[in-house]
Amino acid sequence: MSEDRTAEGNGANHDTRRGFATRAVHGQPMPVPAEHPVSTPIYESSTFAFTSADEYSQALQAPGHGYSYSRYSNPTTAALEATVADLEGGTKALATGSGMGAISSTLLALLKEGDHLVLQRSLYGGTYSLVTDLAPRFGVESSFVNPADLDEVRATMGPRTKALYVETIANPTMEVADIPALAEIAHEAGVPLVVDNTIASPYLCRPLQMGADVAIHSATKYLGGHSDVIAGVAVFADPELHNGAWRAMIDLGPSIDPFAAWLVLRGVKTLPVRMRQHSQTAGEVARFLEQHPKVEKVFWPGLPSNPTYDVARRVLDGFGGMLSFDIIGGREAGRRFIEGTRVAALAASLGGVETLVSHPASTTHRQLSPEALHEAGIGEGLIRVSIGLEDAEDIIADFEQALERA
Ligand SMILES: *Cc1c(COP(=O)(O)O)cnc(C)c1O
Numbered sequence: 001m002s003e004d005r006t007a008e009g010n011g012a013n014h015d016t017r018r019g020f021a022t023r024a025v026h027g028q029p030m031p032v033p034a035e036h037p038v039s040t041p042i043y044e045s046s047t048f049a050f051t052s053a054d055e056y057s058q059a060l061q062a063p064g065h066g067y068s069y070s071r072y073s074n075p076t077t078a079a080l081e082a083t084v085a086d087l088e089g090g091t092k093a094l095a096t097g098s099g100m101g102a103i104s105s106t107l108l109a110l111l112k113e114g115d116h117l118v119l120q121r122s123l124y125g126g127t128y129s130l131v132t133d134l135a136p137r138f139g140v141e142s143s144f145v146n147p148a149d150l151d152e153v154r155a156t157m158g159p160r161t162k163a164l165y166v167e168t169i170a171n172p173t174m175e176v177a178d179i180p181a182l183a184e185i186a187h188e189a190g191v192p193l194v195v196d197n198t199i200a201s202p203y204l205c206r207p208l209q210m211g212a213d214v215a216i217h218s219a220t221k222y223l224g225g226h227s228d229v230i231a232g233v234a235v236f237a238d239p240e241l242h243n244g245a246w247r248a249m250i251d252l253g254p255s256i257d258p259f260a261a262w263l264v265l266r267g268v269k270t271l272p273v274r275m276r277q278h279s280q281t282a283g284e285v286a287r288f289l290e291q292h293p294k295v296e297k298v299f300w301p302g303l304p305s306n307p308t309y310d311v312a313r314r315v316l317d318g319f320g321g322m323l324s325f326d327i328i329g330g331r332e333a334g335r336r337f338i339e340g341t342r343v344a345a346l347a348a349s350l351g352g353v354e355t356l357v358s359h360p361a362s363t364t365h366r367q368l369s370p371e372a373l374h375e376a377g378i379g380e381g382l383i384r385v386s387i388g389l390e391d392a393e394d395i396i397a398d399f400e401q402a403l404e405r406a
Contacts, residue, residue: 042262043067043075063092063246072250076258080233080265084223087202087268089209090235092242094249095261099198099218100126101254102232106194106214107131107163108252109244113139116160120147120177122170122377124196124218125364147177148308150185157189164191168207168315169199172324172360172384173377174299176312183211192241198222199350203275204316213237221351222321225267225274229260274353274389278321281395282387288396289325294333294403296326296381321388322350327381333406334359334381340402343394350386355395358384 048067050056059066063073070077077095085093096102107130111117117131121144131142143156147166157164164186166177179195186193192213197205201222207215217223219231232254236242249255279302286300298305301312302319312319327333337359338346344355348364358364361373361380370380387395 040076040079040262040265042258043070044258045074046070062243070258071253071255074258074261076265077256077261080256080261080268083265083268084202084217084219084233085235087206087271088197088215088235089206090215091237091239093233093235094242094245095219095256095264096232096234096249097254097256097260098230099216099220099232100130101249101252101256102216102218102234103127103196104130105245105249105252105254106216106234106241107135107165108248109241110163110192110194111135111140114160115140115162116158117142117163117165118153118156118161119144119165120167120170121145122167122173122175124167124171124198127165127196147182148175148311150178150181153182154185154188157185157191161189162191163194164189165194165196167196167199168205169301169320169322171199171322172299172382174301174306174322174324176301176306176308176315178308178311179205179207179210179212179315183213186213187211192238199322200316200320201271201275201351203271204279204318204320208235208237210315214241219264219267220349222271222275222278223268223351224264225271225351225353226263227349227352227354229263229267231256231260231264233264275318275320277389278387279318281389281392282321282323283319284392285385285387285395285399286323289323289399292400292403294328294406296328296379298325299323322384322386324382324384326379327383327403327406329406330380331361334383335362337383337402337406338362340405341398342401343390343398344385344388344402352386353389355388355390355398356386360384 047069055066059068067073080095081093119142145153145156166182169176183193194214195207195212197207197215198218198221215235217233219233283302286298286303289295289298300323327337338357341357344357347356360378
């Protein structure tokens with residue numbers, strides 16, 4: 001064992017002439033081992049002590065110049081940012097306390113009063129609410145397009161448009177965005193393409209390597225992977241835009257806690273194995289559902305019946321663990337199905353090791369009329385599934401018995 005060194009300038013206190021309270025508050029210095037810890041240490045510290053005023057002020061100016069205060073940056077958080085930036089092939093990443101924190105910090109960096117956004121129509125609910133409820137109060141307008149209709153996208157980009165925003169795999173239709181083509185349209189208009197890459201994860205898709213400018217994750221989902229943490233990451237090609245989003249995050253406040261960052265880092269280590277298994281099991285379940293007489297239609301990027309199957313084969317390295325299907329019998333059958341599963345849990349979220357099911361028409365979208373549901377692209381009998389890591393046979397047997405009851 002090599003000799004321990006101790007951290008300098010952390011209020012180290014060997015002086016037993018100091019009072020009990022002072023010694024209790026300042027403690028004894030943490031050993032800084034010469035050996036490398038295999039697991040990333042958790043720096044659960046809100047603030048960091050400096051010995052020089054210059055170094056302190058520098059740390060406040062830009063990320064990567066030391067640590068001052070954990071709303072700005074933190075060593076554990078920085079390890080997560082560097083790891084995800086590397087996996088996405090980006091320049092810099094910003095970790096946040098939620099996926100919405102990453103989305104709002106990024107959009108705030110891009111937009112000001114009078115600006116305009118073009119987004120895909122079937123957006124994640126939180127993003128939709130951000131751009132239709134909150135953003136208009138600050139003078140930002142949005143237009144919604146079908147990203148598969150490239151002419152419509154091109155025609156909707158105007159002189160005030162400041163970004164094109166899509167999701168790699170749309171929910172619940174599981175349509176895949178043609179990222180290279182959309183990046184070209186965005187760049188023709190002189191604006192960045194922002195991609196919510198949550199459902200694909202960087203294992204299945206790396207948007208920045210196909211021309212996108214920002215890739216955003218709800219790390220709550222596949223990056224974390226265990227339904228135990230809320231977190232987000234945005235990865236940038238351009239360090240200037242990263243800096244803008246970092247500034248927005250500091251002012252807005254959705255910074256990530258170091259322990260949450262550590263949980264995501266731990267999840268990322270098994271991302272490839274999990275994604276391979278999620279994709280494989282989802283394929284087996286999709287094919288089972290496709291031939292079931294009580295199922296009208298199945299949506300999974302890897303089914304040749306999916307309208308964007310050819311795009312998926314170009315853009316994805318595997319088809320992922322999310323699928324949805326229309327059950328015959330509408331709202332009532334959908335409700336009976338989700339209440340009848342025994343392996344799969346009825347819950348929001350996705351991307352964890354447990355299989356989760358939801359039925360928008362009787363839960364999250366209960367208030368909507370059949371017409372409004374249809375307009376949102378959600379059938380009355382649509383079931384959304386996040387395939388977990390259980391045995392495929394057990395998931396299939398569970399769905400079989402729940403379909404019987406429905
Ligand atoms: C969950 C989710 C979000 C929001 O992430 P939070 O971590 O819940 O804030 C954004 N986009 C997609 C596609 C999601 O699934």
